[in-house]
Amino acid sequence: MLISSRQLALIAGSSYLVIFVAAIFANFFVLDLLLQSPLEAIAEQSFIVRVGIMAFLITAVFDVIVAWALYDLYKSHPLSLPSTYFRLAHAIIMGVAVFALLNVFVEDSAQAILAQVTVFNNIWLIGLLFFGVHLLCLSRIVKHITFIPYLLFAAGVMYIVDTGAHFLLENYHLYAGIFLTLVAIPSIFGEMAFSIWLLVKGGKN
Numbered sequence: 565m566l567i568s569s570r571q572l573a574l575i576a577g578s579s580y581l582v583i584f585v586a587a588i589f590a591n592f593f594v595l596d597l598l599l600q601s602p603l604e605a606i607a608e609q610s611f612i613v614r615v616g617i618m619a620f621l622i623t624a625v626f627d628v629i630v631a632w633a634l635y636d637l638y639k640s641h642p643l644s645l646p647s648t649y650f651r652l653a654h655a656i657i658m659g660v661a662v663f664a665l666l667n668v669f670v671e672d673s674a675q676a677i678l679a680q681v682t683v684f685n686n687i688w689l690i691g692l693l694f695f696g697v698h699l700l701c702l703s704r705i706v707k708h709i710t711f712i713p714y715l716l717f718a719a720g721v722m723y724i725v726d727t728g729a730h731f732l733l734e735n736y737h738l739y740a741g742i743f744l745t746l747v748a749i750p751s752i753f754g755e756m757a758f759s760i761w762l763l764v765k766g767g768k769n
Contacts, residue, residue, distance in 0.1 A: 569637055573766025576633035579626045580759035586626070590619035595681065598668065602677035606668060617665045620658065627655035637767060638705050647701035650694045657691030689727050696723030699754075709761060715754025722747040 567575075594616025597605045605613055631651040638644045664683040671677045699720030703713040726743045730736055736743075 567636070569767030571767070572633045572637040573762045573768075576630050576637065577759045577762030577766060579629045579633065580755065580762065582626045583623045583630070584756065584759070586619040586622045590616045590623070594619070598677065598681050602668070602674040602681075606671075606677065610669070613668070617662060620662050620665070624655045624658040624662070627651060627658070631655065634702070634705075641705045643701040643705050647698050647705060650698035650701065654691040654695040654698065657694065658688055661685075661687035661691065689730055692723050693727040696720045696727070699723065699751075706758070709758075712754060712757050712761060715750045716758065718750035719747070719754050722750060 594613055597609065597616075598613065631648045634651075635644050635648040661684045664680050664687065667680045667683075668677045671680060697720065699716045703717035703720060706716070707713045722743075726747050729739070729743060733739070
C-alpha cells in the first residue's frame with residue numbers, strides 16, 4: 565500500500581511525540597531516581613525502574629520509525645540516506661546501552677548500580693554523536709521551513725560538542741550543567757517545533 569507524503573509526516577510527527585514523552589519519563593524520573601537513591605530505587609520502586617528501562621527501548625523503536633518516515637518523505641534529497649543511517653545508528657546504540665541498565669537489578673551496592681548507569685550513559689553518549697550528525701543533515705534537508713532548521717543545526721552541533729567534551733575534558737563535570745543547557749534548549753525547541761510542523765503542515769505540498 566502506497567503511503568502518502570501527508571501520512572508519512574503524521575507518522576513522523578506522532579512518533580516524535582512518543583519519543584518526547586518516553587524520553588522525559590525515562591531520563592528525568594527513572595534515571596534521576598537511580599542516580600539519587602540507587603538502592604532504594606531498586607528495592608522499593610523496582611517496577612517503575614523497569615518501566616523506565618522499557619521507555620528507553622520505546623524511544624529506540626520509535627527512532628527507527630521516525631528515520632524511515634523522514635527518509636521516505638525526503639528521499640529525493642541527497643542527504644536523506646546518510647541522515648537516516650546516522651539516526652538508525654543512534655537507535656541501535658541506544659538499544660545496546662539499555663542492556664547495562666538491566667544489570668542494576670543484580671547489583672547489591674549503590675556503587676555497583678551507579679557504575680551500570682555510567683556504562684549506559686557512556687554508550688548512549690556515543691549514540692548521541694551520531695544523532696548530532698543526523699540533525700545537521702536534517703537541518704539541510706528541511707531548510708525550506710522557517711527558523712526550525714537553525715535550531716536543529718544548533719542542536720546537532722551541541723550534541724557533537726558535548727560528546728567531544730566528555731572525551732576531551734578531564735574536568736567535564738564542572739561544566740556539565742552548562743553543556744546540558746546548551747544541548748537541551750535548541751534540541752527541545754527545535755525537535756518539538758519540527759514535530760508540530762510535521763503534524764500540522766508536513767507533506768501537504
